[in-house]
Amino acid sequence: MKCAQVKNKLIFYYYGDLDESQMRQIREHLEQCPTCRREYNKLALALDYANTEAQMSASGDLWNKINQRIAQTSSKKVKILWLRSVETIAVAAAIALAVFIGSLIGRVYIEQSYQVANDHEIYDDYENLIETFSNFNQTAYLVFDDN
Amino acid sequence: MDEEILVKKLKARDQKVFQDFVNEYKDKLFRLAMGFVHDSFLAEDIVQDVFVKLWQNIDSWELGNAKLSTWLYKVTVNHALNVVRSKKKTSNVVDISQFVRESDDGGIEIQIPDNEKNPHNKLENKELAGILRKAINTLPKKQRIAFVLRQYQNMSSKEIAEVMDLSVSNVDVIIHRAKKNLQKQILKLMK
Incomplete structure (x- = not known):
């Protein structure tokens, strides 16, 4: 076999992929040809290292590391869910408080307006005024509910 | 189970x-x-x-x-x-002169470092790892995957075909090409 033919098949020789006759011809050629032998040795050095890598094992504590990460991920998820719940409750409470304060202010304002109207005898139908305010308040709650 | x-x-x-x-x-x-x-x-x-x-x-x-x-x-x-x-990372050409020495008959021998005796083993392995990484990563994607599954998992062509969603004959062709290209790349990197 000539050098060019051998060089084309070095890796297949390394892996034993060739038929018996070709394996023998290349083996004989390598014994006689230092140039091809040098090429083969370089190739074999790298491929031997690949074989070493292919026999390596993961570290013994890999399971502990995985277990730890799973636990961390789970606690993070719980924390996020808890924060989201607290956030929702806080927003709802703030809105309810704002509505409550708004209705208090509204009631005080109407009572004062009634007082002024009564003083000036412009508006003496207090019941009518309260009804108007209640209707307004209900509408406000409906709008709030829609949102 | x-x-x-x-x-x-x-x-x-x-x-x-x-x-x-x-x-x-x-x-x-x-x-x-x-x-x-x-x-x-x-x-x-x-x-x-x-x-x-x-x-x-x-x-x-x-x-x-x-x-x-x-x-x-x-x-x-x-x-x-x-x-x-x-x-x-890593450069294209790696110096392997430290592994090479003249043999008695005037030829060149490349010695694989002995893990036990050689204190610089880690560095040398790193260089070889660099050569392999470079060489394997220059392969086209399918060739790379098929070669690694064969070399590092010792998988049969049928098993590789399942992982890669390819036919068995296709896998054989891909691995053949991968080996050819890999030889070229390794020898180029180890000049």
Whole structure:
């Protein structure tokens, strides 16, 4: 076999992929040809290292590391869910408080307006005024509910 | 354990079954990842990520899909390829003069370092790992995956075909080309 033919098949020789006759011809050629032998040795050095890598094992504590990460991920998820719940409750409470304060202010304002109207005898139908305010308040709650 | 029972137990968050499953596959996945990254720390990170992902997504796993082990190999390959893509290092040509010496008959011998005796072993292995990483990563994607599955998992063409969704004959052709290209690349890098 000539050098060019051998060089084309070095890796297949390394892996034993060739038929018996070709394996023998290349083996004989390598014994006689230092140039091809040098090429083969370089190739074999790298491929031997690949074989070493292919026999390596993961570290013994890999399971502990995985277990730890799973636990961390789970606690993070719980924390996020808890924060989201607290956030929702806080927003709802703030809105309810704002509505409550708004209705208090509204009631005080109407009572004062009634007082002024009564003083000036412009508006003496207090019941009518309260009804108007209640209707307004209900509408406000409906709008709030829609949102 | 039957795969159906295994998946049911994993979905039920059975830690003991999961631990056994991890112990069964951790070395296989580690070697597979090594075939792409050639760095034990990175390979371990990849394996951790794959198992955490499995634990988190097992609820959406449906029987009738590919085998769980095939899924693990696919995810490991994809994750390792992403890691390789994000890591660009090492020079093209590596000096191997330290391994080479003149033999008695005037030829050249390359000595593989003895792990026990050689204090510089780690550095030399690093260089070889660099050569392999460079050489394997220059292969086209399919050739790279097929070669690593064969070399680092000792998988048959049929098993590789399952992982890569290819025909067996196609896998054989791809591996043949991969080896040819790899020889070219390794010899180029070890000039």
